Amino acid sequence: MPNTPPDHCPDCGGRLEPVDPPAVQRCGDCGEYEFFNPIPTARVAVLDGTSSADEPSRADETSVLLAKVDVPDRDLWGTPGGMVEAGEDPDVAGARELDEETTLTVDPDDLALFDARTFVKFEATHKTCLCYAVDYADVSGTPRADDEVAAARFWTPAELAAADGHRLLTSWPESYKRLEWWVEEGRAALDRAGAE
Ligand SMILES: [Zn+2]
Incomplete structure (x- = not known):
C-alpha cells in the first residue's frame, strides 16, 4: 500500500504549496x-x-520465527508484523499481528523494543518500523500459518542462507535483510531486559 503526499488541501480542496x-x-x-x-x-x-539455565546459548543456534509471504512462486519471509492501528500502542500492535499471522499469543509487556527507524519501501511507501524481541519461552501456542501467511517456522540464519531461493523481504532496509541482525539485536535486547 503506497502512501503519497497529499496533492490538494483536504479542508478546502485548494492547491498545496x-x-x-x-x-x-x-x-x-x-x-x-x-x-x-x-x-x-x-x-x-x-x-x-x-x-x-547454566550455560549461555550460542548465537548460531538461535532461530527466529518467520512468516512466509503469501505470494505465489516467491519464497519471501519476514518477522510477523504489520501496521499500527488507530488507538493502538505499537507493542499491542506487534502482539496482535503475531497472533493474526502465526496464532502465537504474547503479553505486550514481554516485548523488548530494540530498533526503531523510518525508511522508504520501494520508493513509494514511507514507514516507521518498531522492532521487538521476545523469547519463545514467553510466548503461548505453537506457530501455525494463519491470516495472509503461507507458512510459519523457525529459521537459523545458516538454515535460511542455505535454503535455495528463500530470503527475507526484499523491500526492507539492508540490515533487516540479514537474519543475523535480528538474532544479534534481539538477543541483546532480551539480555538487557533480563538484567533489569
Ligand atoms: Zn485549504
Missing part, C-alpha cells in the same frame, strides 16, 4: 498546513534458543 517538501505543505487558499507522515508498523522477532 511546498513548505518543507515532502513532509510539509501549506494550502494556498485557506493557509492550513498539511503534513505527510510515515505509516507506523511493528514487528516481533520470536527467538528460540536464547535462554539457557
Whole structure:
C-alpha cells in the first residue's frame, strides 16, 4: 500500500504549496498546513534458543520465527508484523499481528523494543518500523500459518542462507535483510531486559 503526499488541501480542496517538501505543505487558499507522515508498523522477532539455565546459548543456534509471504512462486519471509492501528500502542500492535499471522499469543509487556527507524519501501511507501524481541519461552501456542501467511517456522540464519531461493523481504532496509541482525539485536535486547 503506497502512501503519497497529499496533492490538494483536504479542508478546502485548494492547491498545496511546498513548505518543507515532502513532509510539509501549506494550502494556498485557506493557509492550513498539511503534513505527510510515515505509516507506523511493528514487528516481533520470536527467538528460540536464547535462554539457557547454566550455560549461555550460542548465537548460531538461535532461530527466529518467520512468516512466509503469501505470494505465489516467491519464497519471501519476514518477522510477523504489520501496521499500527488507530488507538493502538505499537507493542499491542506487534502482539496482535503475531497472533493474526502465526496464532502465537504474547503479553505486550514481554516485548523488548530494540530498533526503531523510518525508511522508504520501494520508493513509494514511507514507514516507521518498531522492532521487538521476545523469547519463545514467553510466548503461548505453537506457530501455525494463519491470516495472509503461507507458512510459519523457525529459521537459523545458516538454515535460511542455505535454503535455495528463500530470503527475507526484499523491500526492507539492508540490515533487516540479514537474519543475523535480528538474532544479534534481539538477543541483546532480551539480555538487557533480563538484567533489569
Ligand atoms: Zn485549504
